[in-house]
Amino acid sequence: MAAPLEGIKVVELARILAGPWAGQLLADLGADVIKVESEKGDDTRAWGPPFIERENDISASYFHGCNRGKKSVTVDLSTSKGQDRIKELVKNSDILIENFKVGGLKKYGLDYENLNAINRGLIYCSITGFGQDGPYATRAGYDYIIQGMSGLMSITGEPGGRPLKTGVAVTDIFTGIYASTAILAALHQRKETGRGQHIDMSLLDSAVAILANQGMNSLSTGSPPGRIGNFHPNLSPYQVFECSNGHIIIATGNDQQYQKLCSILQCPEHATDPKYETNAKRVENRYELDDIISQKTRNWEKLHLLKQCEENGIPAGPINSLDEVFADEHIIHRGMKLSLEGIPSIRSPIKFSESELVLDKPSPNLGEHNSVIFPDNIK
Numbered sequence: 001m002a003a004p005l006e007g008i009k010v011v012e013l014a015r016i017l018a019g020p021w022a023g024q025l026l027a028d029l030g031a032d033v034i035k036v037e038s039e040k041g042d043d044t045r046a047w048g049p050p051f052i053e054r055e056n057d058i059s060a061s062y063f064h065g066c067n068r069g070k071k072s073v074t075v076d077l078s079t080s081k082g083q084d085r086i087k088e089l090v091k092n093s094d095i096l097i098e099n100f101k102v103g104g105l106k107k108y109g110l111d112y113e114n115l116n117a118i119n120r121g122l123i124y125c126s127i128t129g130f131g132q133d134g135p136y137a138t139r140a141g142y143d144y145i146i147q148g149m150s151g152l153m154s155i156t157g158e159p160g161g162r163p164l165k166t167g168v169a170v171t172d173i174f175t176g177i178y179a180s181t182a183i184l185a186a187l188h189q190r191k192e193t194g195r196g197q198h199i200d201m202s203l204l205d206s207a208v209a210i211l212a213n214q215g216m217n218s219l220s221t222g223s224p225p226g227r228i229g230n231f232h233p234n235l236s237p238y239q240v241f242e243c244s245n246g247h248i249i250i251a252t253g254n255d256q257q258y259q260k261l262c263s264i265l266q267c268p269e270h271a272t273d274p275k276y277e278t279n280a281k282r283v284e285n286r287y288e289l290d291d292i293i294s295q296k297t298r299n300w301e302k303l304h305l306l307k308q309c310e311e312n313g314i315p316a317g318p319i320n321s322l323d324e325v326f327a328d329e330h331i332i333h334r335g336m337k338l339s340l341e342g343i344p345s346i347r348s349p350i351k352f353s354e355s356e357l358v359l360d361k362p363s364p365n366l367g368e369h370n371s372v373i374f375p376d377n378i379k
């Protein structure tokens with residue numbers, strides 16, 4: 001079966017994570033992605049340990065996590081020859097992804113206006129911390145800082161504790177996903193108009209967009225939610241509970257599931273207690289209810305309680321370490337763990353019925369495809 005984006009050509013002038021994440025997703029979908037790097041390479045090649053060594057190339061695992069399936073060429077954008085080389089690539093390309101500071105490529109003649117004149121069908125996606133306009137537009141953007149500015153850290157962590165970031169660079173990753181979605185929408189529209197367009201993606205915009213129900217809670221009440229640890233802002237009980245040999249998550253989503261949980265834990269009186277009989281009441285009295293249920297769950301071995309929950313239709317799950325994740329029989333069955341020419345990787349979570357992903361090449365060595373893309377060796 002053919003890949004959905006077979007025949008689509010992408011030039012990636014992006015480094016670190018958000019832009020490369022978008023490029024990797026497009027490569028997985030079958031696009032031919034040429035990653036343009038400096039002679040030193042993408043910064044993340046050095047972001048280790050850990051490092052992966054292959055064919056005299058030593059690059060950090062971080063780099064391999066977001067550059068699968070691409071081709072790598074090295075170009076000095078500060079030279080006229082390098083700039084000409086990019087323009088030649090763009091002539092026959094569909095998409096360009098870049099994450100330079102606002103105006104950073106204009107001095108090289110590689111901004112949207114100049115490249116659009118060369119290729120009217122080019123979809124030019126710019127990814128920055130704060131977008132192409134606005135009071136913060138000229139600032140550099142970093143995921144950690146964006147997590148703080150967007151409010152994500154104000155709602156992450158224990159009540160009264162320090163603000164916490166997420167375990168991965170979530171604003172970079174979501175921006176990459178939003179960027180790839182926008183690119184695909186622009187490709188579709190190009191079929192009607194024959195024209196490409198400039199896409200303006202901002203890490204801060206993306207981070208604010210994923211505030212989801214918490215953002216709506218704030219907008220609808222005028223009161224910003226605070227940190228509530230492992231509690232759910234709108235449901236209870238929906239959190240981490242301690243067992244005799246570890247912790248699990250129990251996530252009741254309605255009154256019936258809560259009542260079944262009370263039955264399993266042998267505390268049926270709390271199922272009909274007016275303080276807990278509706279979700280709104282349970283949220284109002286969540287801390288008292290937490291104490292009651294925790295006293296019960298501490299008497300259970302976690303696998304036994306998980307089994308009982310599953311058998312009774314109560315959403316619950318373990319809290320796995322990453323080694324447990326990649327050893328999980330379901331993860332293995334779904335093919336989420338890849339080995340590409342001996343390089344470990346994680347599959348994009350997409351499965352099609354009438355097409356397939358392209359998952360046969362690991363991340364490239366630095367400049368691996370110079371001789372193929374630039375046979376005259378101009379840099």
